[in-house]
Amino acid sequence: MTVVQISRRERKKLELRDRICDETARLVARHGVEGTTIDAICDCADIAKKTFYNYYSSKHDLLIDICQSRLLNRTEQMVSAALTRTSRLDEGIDIVLSEIAANNRRAGKLEKQLIDYLVANMGINRNQGADQLSFMNRCFLRFFSSADEQIRPGLSAAFCAEMTVGMVNTATLNWLHNDDYKLDLRLQELAEYIKHSMLVSASTTTQ
Amino acid sequence: MTVVQISRRERKKLELRDRICDETARLVARHGVEGTTIDAICDCADIAKKTFYNYYSSKHDLLIDICQSRLLNRTEQMVSAALTRTSRLDEGIDIVLSEIAANNRRAGKLEKQLIDYLVANMGINRNQGADQLSFMNRCFLRFFSSADEQIRPGLSAAFCAEMTVGMVNTATLNWLHNDDYKLDLRLQELAEYIKHSMLVSASTTTQ
DNA sequence: GCTAAACTTACACCCCGGTATATTTTTCTT
């Protein structure tokens, strides 16, 4: 039955990698990104420093990995889910942006730290790995490309995707560093704006 | 005649501050931001490390100061200049975005390093000082506020300013980390988009 | 079971940003 062609060695490696991530997440939730040292991570995960560097080439690498699994992939899934629920981009935009708002609203300390790290380091590909900004761009590119005909003539899917990412990011950043920033309202405003300016108005719809 | 109420002490302090900035700029142009160490800066400026920290509280502080004087203030002046040349926001947008494109096109290594640092650290106000993102927002807010009546009904000047900053930043970031990115074209596209979607079309104009 | 390869470990070390201390030099005041 179990065709899992995975050796004990490989399995243990995966487990350890997970443990490193989990312990790091715990520490970041408690002490923030800057306050979380590699040594502390190694202590908690009960490994030697050198072992850590067998798994991640740098602290940045580790953090991006955590962001990828806990934020970026989630966003991608959200966008995909929106596309399966509707084939109309205007509805999709509403769904996605309101979900982003909801996620941020209920974000705990860990999530806020991660969002902060991620958005602030957007486009920093210190390492080989694909950078986060491109990831988001591709994610929204898939969204807009799924229905070119709903995009306003003159605009390209790539342009819409890039600018959407840029606007969402800037709103998120402003929210993170501005206590009285109303992210929900801004994203709602943004959704209206995007629908109105990037998409052809669906003739059969509200007002 | 010379009413300059500035003591030798104050003058020397200003000179030294300038020297620190200049030497840092030279080093950054040659070795990048990461490759420029405080020790190297102190060597070049011929001061003790402790003296450096009398002038700047951190490396970040210094870099932001350099960015402020060489990028942000320039942008602000550009926006102001655009407003004196025309009272029409659509023309202003064209002027500003094409100048940003031109500036980036002829940016040397130093400028690219600074833009990179600045955009990547947008919103990171590690220190007390006003952060850079707010600065840009205020800058464009002044722009849009100067002629509310030209803004599309339903949109606010604050919203337009924020989103403009976000879109320009994301385009800049994509350009920095993507060799075949056509920033000129994107910014042109963006200018058209902004004019069309944020501003009321001036009835007396082209097509 | 035995061996080779993969992996982990402890420990010492480098680099860099930033701090502490105690002393000397420069400038301002009068």
Next chain:
DNA sequence: AAGAAAAATATACCGGGGTGTAAGTTTAGC
């Protein structure tokens, strides 16, 4: 010209990210 205040200095140090080495441990495959 002398004393006070401010600034600059050399030097040693700390903490954290990251590396190098040489030995020890686990695993895979026979």
